[in-house]
Amino acid sequence: MRSEVDATARDASLYDVELLGVSKTFGATTQAVHDLTLRVERGIFLSLLGPSGCGKTTTLRLIAGFEQPTTGSIMIRGRDVAGLPPYRRDVNTVFQSYALFPHMTVADNIGYGLRQQHLHRDEIRRRVGEALEMVRLPGAGGRRPAQLSGGQQQRVALARALVNRPTVLLLDEPLSALDLKLRKEMQQELKALQHEVGITFIYVTHDQEEAITLSNRIVVMNGGRLEQEGSPTEVYDRPRTRFVADFIGLTNFIEGRVREVIPAVNGEQSTVTVTTGIGEICCASDQSDVSVGEAVTIALRPEKVSLVESASADDSPRDGWSTVGGIVTQAAFLGAQNEYRVRVGKESSGGSQGQEIVVRQQNLGAMAETPPNDESSSPTIDGWRVFGPGERVVLAWRHEVGLVLRDSGDDRATGDRVSAQAPTPHASRA
């Protein structure tokens, strides 16, 4: 029945998986997935990223066939799989708990799917051997899953799924049970393996770093909805909503109101000027759909802000740069980076209008107060100077670094978080 799927639907579509307006409701009220439309191109590594309860695992289970959508349809290789149970779908899953059969040997585990297809014993033995080679566990076939380490069990689970050569491999947080070092190793192996077999991977994770490292495409989900889909660079550098900016990486949020919009002229970006508690901020942006007077939030990544000595920098803004003066309140050494909290705003004195901005600078190996040459005071060179609490500094960043996010589009996304605005920056996970 699997070969039949291949014969009728191969190349019928560019996409391996399509979800069209899929919703899933549990019981009367719990809506796990809401009107999700998603097209997964053939051969890519796609991550479903979001906090727990965002619907990413439910989405995976809908594709695998463990759940049926309440509304909408799911296509695998152009074929509607509505009502098809998991054992009639040409997809395989790597479970979070691995779900290896404890009463079977490793070889029997890996060959399980092939036995269901009633392949010849020699064929099964050959392919199981190949699969063990592929996950670098040759000779482990006779052992029991319980005799293997966590990382080895993980590899067996991968081999057991991939040996069936599915259209799509679904992975449900497969590395979450491993310790950090092993997880990093397995990430590399997964990436290499996906490249080698060329099978579409759909990978569920709540770890933004993992998603960025592994994926071609990232789908950020929140509250059962698709928040943003894009390449890792897109979701990191151009988050479309406050939720995405907050969930992926560390971000400063500055609230304000649009004062002026200069629309894009002949290929240049439009410029949006926003009045905020810490002064007027100019942002260059591709999207000019905000209107004057609208409440917006500016998202500013800590590593994209330069820190310069107050005395050395003239406060007059350079062309294309925003500058704000402030006082360092905290300095933390993170190893590769130095992190500063800088209080900025009216008089830099911590009045009600002020707020703290987190800035991260690459640790370039400088000892404090010994810049290599005079040119280092340029705001484009960071990290040569280490600052301490109480020092007056100037923050500077290029206009296109500040992202204007519309508050209205965010209300549903971040819910109560938008209303609970703190004067301190929104520091999500580090």
Added chain:
Amino acid sequence: MQKLMTADAIPDAASGALTASERWRRLLPGRLVEFWLRAQSVLLYVFLYLPIAVVVIFAFNDSRRVTIWRGFTTKWFATVWSDPTWSTALRVSVTIATLNMVIAVTLGTLAALGLRAAPGWLRTVVEAVVYTTIITPEIVVAIASLLYFILVLPLGQGIQSMVITHAVYNTSIVTLVVGARLAGMDHTLEEAAADLGATPLAAFWQVTLPQLFPAILAGGLLAFTFSFDDFILSNFLSSAGTTPLPVRLFSSVQFGVSPVYNALAATMLALTLSSIVVAQVVLRRSGRRAAADGTA
């Protein structure tokens, strides 16, 4: 000079160490407590098992008088096997216990599997019924069963009635044992089987049932043992010619003791113990796997 220095240094370095007697005095209270605890557990085991040991030993006593030891013999065991009074009763007991076990294991396992898929309220109701079966005083069940098999289902007294009554009780036992195993089972295993292309029936035979096997075996052995040494139910429901061993033994003891009874008791003990040993061996084999899975 240098030698003198090192000689001086030795007492200094050793002053931190304890002499043998000091060490002994420090460790003494702990050792006394340890000795006392060990003695207690030995006494407890003596208290529990001495009567049984006496019965087993005197089963080999070559004397008509139960209380006087006269030498080793196995003739009482020979009597148990050759005397139709005892061999028939033993056969009845084994027959009832085996039939009861087969019924209880089949129904109990099916009930446990069905309960997993049942809606919450139904599960609560059925579980209540299952527990009620177990906690109801046996004498009540015995009287009720006697009436039932005379008035409602006219099987009367005999092997069928005993098998059914024992099976009702033991089905509940098996349901609980298998149900506990099912509840603790990783359900993603079945999802994994389906994901790999196994039909529901294949997944059941290849994944679910092997996972349940230890519990099914344990439940079955419990069912066999409970039936084999049951007295109250059997006393009410047995008839002439279908008297199981415990009932036979009890009625004989009323006319005085005989060394044959010791041999009978020892035989029953041996049967029960060997079934438990078999269960333990099988359970440990699969339990080692399960335990290792748990830690993984």
